Amino acid sequence: MSGLRGPRPDNQAPGKRRPRDPLFAAVAGAFPFVPPLLDFFLQYLAAERRLAVNTLAAYQADLFSFFSFLARHSGGPITQLDDIGPDHLRAYLAACHRDGISARSNARRISALRAFFRFLLGEQLLKRDPSALLDLPKPGRALPKVLSMAEVDLLLAPPAQPTPLALRNHAMLHLLYATGMRVSELVKLPVAAVNRAGHLRVLGKGTKERLVPFGEAARQTMAVYITQGRPRLLKRRRSDFLFVTSRGTAMTRLRFWQILRDRALFCGIKRAISPHVLRHSFATHLLEHGADLRAVQVMLGHADIATTQIYTHVDTARLKAVHRKFHPRG
Structure with missing residues (x-):
């Protein structure tokens, strides 16, 4: 995979996890190429799409959740992002379902992954989008709770x-x-x-x-x-x-x-x-x-x-x- 085409994110990048964070350490240890790409993506969301800090934190949490799962259940060596395929995403969704994660939360997590992969594809840092052929049912919208x-x-x-x-x-x-x-x-x-x-x-x-x-x-x-x-x-x-x-x-x-x-x-x-x-x-x-x-x-x-x-x-x-x-x- 080619190097980053944009400026490397600094230590104050939006949503950047501290090195002492156990989840950050686990993901960085298994996939050292992920944190720089994730920081690059979050900087894009903050600068170009002007997303709120809370939204950036949600994107980061969903992406780290996936890569943390992958670090434990990849089923084979993953040395670059192009090694990730649709089966990895399906396995992740199935695990989320077994853990009682709602369809809405699963859809949100996959939306974060799709945005991440599409961004890297557009930056020519990814040869193919593993989420492109993933068929996700749209969850029904729960009616909001209202006071009388x-x-x-x-x-x-x-x-x-x-x-x-x-x-x-x-x-x-x-x-x-x-x-x-x-x-x-x-x-x-x-x-x-x-x-x-x-x-x-x-x-x-x-x-x-x-x-x-x-x-x-x-x-x-x-x-x-x-x-x-x-x-x-x-x-x-x-x-x-x-x-x-x-x-x-x-x-x-x-x-x-x-x-x-x-x-x-x-x-x-x-x-x-x-x-x-x-x-x-x-x-x-x-x-x-x-x-x-x-x-x-x-x-x-x-x-x-x-x-x-x-x-x-x-x-x-x-x-x-x-x-x-x-x-x-x-």
Whole structure:
């Protein structure tokens, strides 16, 4: 196989695993040619396709999962990438299935492998694409989980004690439901992104900016937090981030997840809840009340309207449930 045609990735390449990572060490030990090619691919995804850091990490995890399997179950010597064939991919998929990995996750892993092989083929670093003839059934799309309006009301009820942390949490929950933002967008939101007229400038996937409106209820909770809660959290410190911790640092996705989980338990919401459930609820409730699908797509930041159309299926499922419950011959 010829050498790399692009610049060799440095130690700060997107998604690059540290040499002390056991999985990295296992793959690098079995296939020393893989890590440089993988770093080259991740740099391409970051620079040319402008994929988000979380997406790059997912690509890396899926690819290392495959090569880790191959290191243990290759069934023969693999000294270069061209030694990998469709049978290796089928064996990997079968092992994933035996391990209880869902069809959707398997499809995602193969999508990562296909993108990797096609990239190397285009760079003339691969003679043939082992995934080209692989026939994968398309997994059905699971309907997103959605909160009822009663559950939303419980979740967004004013805090009993208006402490700075309670005001912050209340504002974050209100804003997430009011805008349908991703949690990664919420925790990185700068103060300057908030427009007092009721709009947010959100930096989404691929660093694409979009303008998202929010209503009066969210505006009021934000105003209370900004004037009363945030200054007391920051004290005399400065931060560009809208939502900060008690130490004045930016919020994290994990911390917000914990806040949401604790709030749901406190409100008596028994089922599992995540930040994305609020995003799903935002879209579904808008469509249920007559919003235009294209407008919801823009607010969610979906590049393809087909991604947004799943929420129309949720509404259809709800209508069917109502029909079965109330129609005399349902």
